[in-house]
Amino acid sequence: MKISINGLHKAFESRIRLGIMSALAVNNALDFSSLKDYLEVTDGNLASHLKALEKEDFIVVTKAFIDRKPNTKYTMTKQGRQAFEEHLTALENLIKSQK
Amino acid sequence: MKKTEEDYLQDLREIRSIMERSTKFLSLSGISGVLAGLYALAGVYFVAGVFEGKQHLTYRSASAAEMWILLLTAIVVLVLAMSTAVIFSVKKRRKRGEKIWNAAAKAMLINMAVPLVAGGFAALILLTKGLLLFLPPVTLIFYGLALYNAGNYTFNDVKYFGVAQLVLGLLALYFTAYSLLIWALGFGILHIIYGIYVNYKYER
Numbered sequence: 001m002k003i004s005i006n007g008l009h010k011a012f013e014s015r016i017r018l019g020i021m022s023a024l025a026v027n028n029a030l031d032f033s034s035l036k037d038y039l040e041v042t043d044g045n046l047a048s049h050l051k052a053l054e055k056e057d058f059i060v061v062t063k064a065f066i067d068r069k070p071n072t073k074y075t076m077t078k079q080g081r082q083a084f085e086e087h088l089t090a091l092e093n094l095i096k097s098q099k
Numbered sequence: 100m101k102k103t104e105e106d107y108l109q110d111l112r113e114i115r116s117i118m119e120r121s122t123k124f125l126s127l128s129g130i131s132g133v134l135a136g137l138y139a140l141a142g143v144y145f146v147a148g149v150f151e152g153k154q155h156l157t158y159r160s161a162s163a164a165e166m167w168i169l170l171l172t173a174i175v176v177l178v179l180a181m182s183t184a185v186i187f188s189v190k191k192r193r194k195r196g197e198k199i200w201n202a203a204a205k206a207m208l209i210n211m212a213v214p215l216v217a218g219g220f221a222a223l224i225l226l227t228k229g230l231l232l233f234l235p236p237v238t239l240i241f242y243g244l245a246l247y248n249a250g251n252y253t254f255n256d257v258k259y260f261g262v263a264q265l266v267l268g269l270l271a272l273y274f275t276a277y278s279l280l281i282w283a284l285g286f287g288i289l290h291i292i293y294g295i296y297v298n299y300k301y302e303r
Contacts, residue, residue, distance in 0.1 A: 019113060025118065027202060
C-alpha cells in the first residue's frame, strides 16, 4: 500500500481504478461486463486495472459458472473500502486547502 | 501526475457519476408518463360511461358483465402503459449507449413488483367480491407504495410522486363517493404532471 505525500493512494491515481472502486463501493458485487458498461473501457484495459487492485487486496474475485459460462464477480474488501474512504477524505482535504 | 485542483474535482465528479449510474435507473421517460396518464383517463372515461345512470361504484355487488368490463379495461390500460414505459426506456437507454438491463434496472423493477403484485391480487379479490367501491383507493395505495420503493433506485422525485398517490388513495377511501374521480386524478392527471416534470428536469 503506497500513499503519496498528500494522503492520496497511489493505487487510485488512475481514474479507471477509481471508477472501479466507486462502482464496487455502492454495489455488493459486480461482474466484468457491468463494470465495463459503467466505465466505458476496453476489456484488456479493465482486466489489467482489476488485476492491479486485486494485487493490492482491495478487491476479491470470485469465479463461478452460470449455465456453463464463466461469470467473474468482483467485490470490495474491507481494506479496499478503508483505502477508498481515506482517498476520498484526502481529496476533500486537498480541495479544501486549495480554496 | 496529478497536481491541480481541477484534477481532484474531476476525480470526484467521476466517482459521483459512477456511483449514481451503477445504482440508479435513470432512463425513465417523462413522455411515457404523460401517455400512461392519458390511457388512464381514457379508461376512466370509458368505465364511467358504462356505469352511467346507475349508482356507479357503490356498496353493491357488481354483475358478472360489469366485472368483466372493469377487469378488461384495467388490463388494457395497464398493458398499454407498461409497454409504453418499456419502449421509451429502451429507446432512451440505447441513445445513451447503456445496457438495457443492468443491476439498477433490476433492483428498481423488483422493488416495484412486490407491492404492485400484492395490490393486483388485492384488487382482484375486491372485484370478485363485488366491492368495486374499494378498487380505486386500494390500487392507488399499493401503487403509491410501489413508487415510494422505486424512488430509491431511480430519480428521487419518484418518492414524492408515490407519497402523493398514497394520499390520494387514503382520500379515495374516505370520500367514497368521489373514489373514481380521485383515481382519475392519481393515475391520470398526476401521471401527466409528473411526466412533464421529468421531461423538463432530466430530458431537456
